[in-house]
């Protein structure tokens with residue numbers, strides 16, 4: 001790895017200023033994605049702006065109708081949080097199945113959502129719950145935030161500060177993990193808000209995480225099995241590769257949706 005300067009701001013304003021002053025900088029949270037990328041020469045910033053001392057990025061707060069999770073919240077803290085377990089238990093369960101203890105001890109939810117890996121798990125939770133992404137300068141709705149593979153609405157110098165998750169009546173996640181990496185080949189999140197449903201899929205989308213509006217509409221007035229039967233899963237725009245061809249992925253999304261809906265009951 002080449003030499004890199006590390007800035008350690010303690011406020012959001014200083015973090016943005018450090019980034020802009022540097023010219024060629026990247027934000028560093030837990031480093032679980034960024035450091036391996038640098039080792040592989042996929043990223044080569046001259047300056048890393050370390051976000052670990054920025055107090056505005058931390059904390060898990062139950063806000064009544066919603067749960068606010070700071071971007072610099074480690075996955076292990078979400079996994080173990082009683083506040084999360086009582087407000088939106090699905091989030092704790094998702095954190096618990098990501099990677100291994102070492103990665104969860106350093107990796108943050110903000111790093112995962114900023115990176116928008118198409119095989120990440122929390123992207124589906126953010127989308128299914130219709131979370132609001134709070135940055136240092138604006139609020140972005142989950143439906144507008146994810147713009148493609150590893151692409152988001154965030155500007156280069158914009159810091160993800162927190163995610164605000166509306167509390168659903170019920171929500172569940174079902175995942176088919178890649179046997180080697182553990183990342184999602186497919187993951188389906190379902191959430192019920194009153195009469196309305198949201199369904200989000202990660203791991204297989206040709207453009208990253210996506211919703212299934214046909215299933216959401218069908219669930220409003222049909223049983224889970226009737227709603228699943230009403231959807232043409234073979235029409236979903238998914239990745240088609242030699243290991244997991246499109247027909248496999250489409251069938252997998254169907255049975256993951258069945259699994260997630262069965263968890264809600």
Ligand SMILES: Cc1cc2nc3c(=O)[nH]c(=O)nc-3n(C[C@H](O)[C@H](O)[C@H](O)COP(=O)(O)OP(=O)(O)OC[C@H]3O[C@@H](n4cnc5c(N)ncnc54)[C@H](O)[C@@H]3O)c2cc1C
Nearest residue numbers: 027029030031032033034099107108111114120121160182
């Ligand atoms: C072995 C291994 C297995 C894994 N398995 C899974 C898995 O099964 N499922 C899954 O979902 N993920 C998995 N991951 C990914 C893991 O969840 C992410 O690496 C981690 O959450 C990223 O967070 P971080 O804090 O380490 O981010 P970093 O690596 O520090 O940063 C990642 C990117 O986000 C940017 N960034 C970070 N924080 C912010 C912020 N607040 N605002 C703006 N930009 C920011 C950085 O500049 C960088 O581009 C795995 C990772 C490893 C190493």
